Amino acid sequence: MTATAGALDRSESAVRAPRRVRRQLSNWMLPSITALAIGYLLVPIVVMIIFSFNDYTGKFNFIWRGFTLNGWLHPLDWPGLSDALRISLTVAAISTLAATALGTMIGLALMRYQFAGRGTINGLIFLPMATPEIVMGASLLTLFVASGTQAPLKDVIPKGTLFPLGVQTILIAHIMFNISYVVVTVKARLAGFDRRLEEAAMDLGANEWATFWRVTFPLILPGVVAAGLLAFSLSIDDFVITYFVSGTINTFPIWVYTVQKNALPVQINVIGSIVFLSAVGFVALTTLRSGRAARVK
DSSP states (O other): OHHHHHHHHHHHHHHHHHHHHHHHHHHHHHHHHHHHHHHHHHHHHHHHHHHTTBOOOSSBOOSOOOBOSHHHHSTTOSTTHHHHHHHHHHHHHHHHHHHHHHHHHHHHHHHHOOOTTHHHHHHHHTHHHHSOHHHHHHHHHHHHHHHTTSTTGGGTSOTTOSSOSSHHHHHHHHHHHHHHHHHHHHHHHHTTOOTHHHHHHHHTTOOHHHHIIIIIHHHHHHHHHHHHHHHHHHHHHOOHHHHHHOTTOOOHHHHHHHHTTTOBOHHHHHHHHHHHHHHHHHHHHHHHHHHHHHHHO
8 A cells, every 4th residue: 555655646746747847837938038029129229328338430330449428428419410300309299299189089089989980080090000101101292292283272372382391291291190109099098997987077066178187187198198108209210201201301310311321420329329218217207106196096
């Protein structure tokens, strides 16, 4: 009996051991793959930040020569960089505000109300996201150029003056493609919204306007902020569509494309690092503030 019991214990241990190994592997598999994927995505950003401190010689910041703060002390010390960055930041700020306001209202309308054409609009919202950027840019260029040359406009508006290529056409294009991303983000936030909170506020005497600003908007604000950050990043980063509709105007991505043919200054790495670290810092502050507010409640 003793020998039989010992054999059974050994057999059960032999069966349990592979199970423990598989359980441990499954527990570590997903975190390990996630860490590798995030590391893979962060490698170019880490290289960009490191080379923003490079004491390089010549025109191309390719080879590490040593540590220096010259690039950070003179981040705009390159011809045309300050103007291009100013235009990019201005366009990104204005287009973000406009697209976030319009996209939030569209998202609320699509999630809250039933109206004719609601399904069609839901489908059309995804078109700018699904259309290749080069096709979108070429189409917008055709639209802007043709708008001032086709009848009946050609008889009352001088040729090409309705939408002259420049900052205004960049703004129109950026607001257009940013609205889709804002709508999708706001709709995702509204998907789990509890309408009973609004009903409770109205039962307590609040009208629709007060209910929106005191109940609805604070609850969807994290989604609106996330949509705004996404829109700002897409706007300041866009090259393909902007290249088609910018005319003679240089934004930061277009300036980088133009300069890199003859030089690759450290200022490109510095500006990129500043934009990245600013976005990460803003997200971190927003997350900390949301967590602190949740703990207080």
